[in-house]
Amino acid sequence: MRITLNVWRQKNARDAGGFEKYDCPNVSEDMSFLEMLDVVNEDLIAKGRDPIAFDHDCREGICGMCGFMISGVAHGPESGTTVCQLHMRKFKDGDELWLEPWRAKGFPIIRDLTVDRSALDRIVASGGFVSVHTGSAIDGNAIPVPKPNADLAMDAAQCIGCGACVAACPNASASLFTSAKISHLALLPQGQPERDRRAINMVERMNAEGFGHCTNIGECEAVCPKEIKIENIARMNRDYLCASFKKRPEVKRVED
Numbered sequence: 001m002r003i004t005l006n007v008w009r010q011k012n013a014r015d016a017g018g019f020e021k022y023d024c025p026n027v028s029e030d031m032s033f034l035e036m037l038d039v040v041n042e043d044l045i046a047k048g049r050d051p052i053a054f055d056h057d058c059r060e061g062i063c064g065m066c067g068f069m070i071s072g073v074a075h076g077p078e079s080g081t082t083v084c085q086l087h088m089r090k091f092k093d094g095d096e097l098w099l100e101p102w103r104a105k106g107f108p109i110i111r112d113l114t115v116d117r118s119a120l121d122r123i124v125a126s127g128g129f130v131s132v133h134t135g136s137a138i139d140g141n142a143i144p145v146p147k148p149n150a151d152l153a154m155d156a157a158q159c160i161g162c163g164a165c166v167a168a169c170p171n172a173s174a175s176l177f178t179s180a181k182i183s184h185l186a187l188l189p190q191g192q193p194e195r196d197r198r199a200i201n202m203v204e205r206m207n208a209e210g211f212g213h214c215t216n217i218g219e220c221e222a223v224c225p226k227e228i229k230i231e232n233i234a235r236m237n238r239d240y241l242c243a244s245f246k247k248r249p250e251v252k253r254v255e256d
Helices: 033-046 118-126 147-157 164-168 175-186 195-208 219-223 231-247
Strands: 003-009 018-024 096-100 109-111
Touching: 018 033, 118 175, 118 195, 147 175, 164 175, 164 219, 175 195, 175 219, 175 231, 195 231
Parallel strands: 003 096
Antiparallel strands: 003 018
């Protein structure tokens, strides 16, 4: 099959950047999307040109490294799938595709389709530690966790931090990512001692990184490769508000 690619090429964050067109005449439907880009890069290198820069690592949909917009959709047209797991059989012969990086103030462009997503790491780091008792390891079954809570916590913990939610959101909000990281600990007994502090620190760090605010559009959930639910955002907002009220200084009553 023949595919035409319009790829965003940008040397660095200061460069203006722009789309370049590439004709791909020998694309196999069994290729993954990244394998197709590998073939394009091999051809560019053979011609003495710079290859297209894009992030990747495990190519199994679990590391969160890969990710860019494919014709305006984060990770491409197949729901619940990362770019590295997207196969060319999802496209038709003669299709013209537009590839561009995540667009967000919190994700400055490094080169081409590669952006700096270290802001997400800083949000996680701001959450701090989880208290544990020293001494012998506690048996896993010694701490009862309700099945519904365990299921919700594990669903939230699936977040791989790829940043698709930020790229798809018109406000460039990182609320889905941050709420998933807050929720999976907030729903478990082990996460309770630092629950209030974690919510405040992570939300404030998210805002400080320049991400926008959530207005419940739902694009983040639609493109999330792990199908994280926006209910987590409601839980994050509730935890943040409750923690903020607890943190308020006590107002002394003036006696008549």
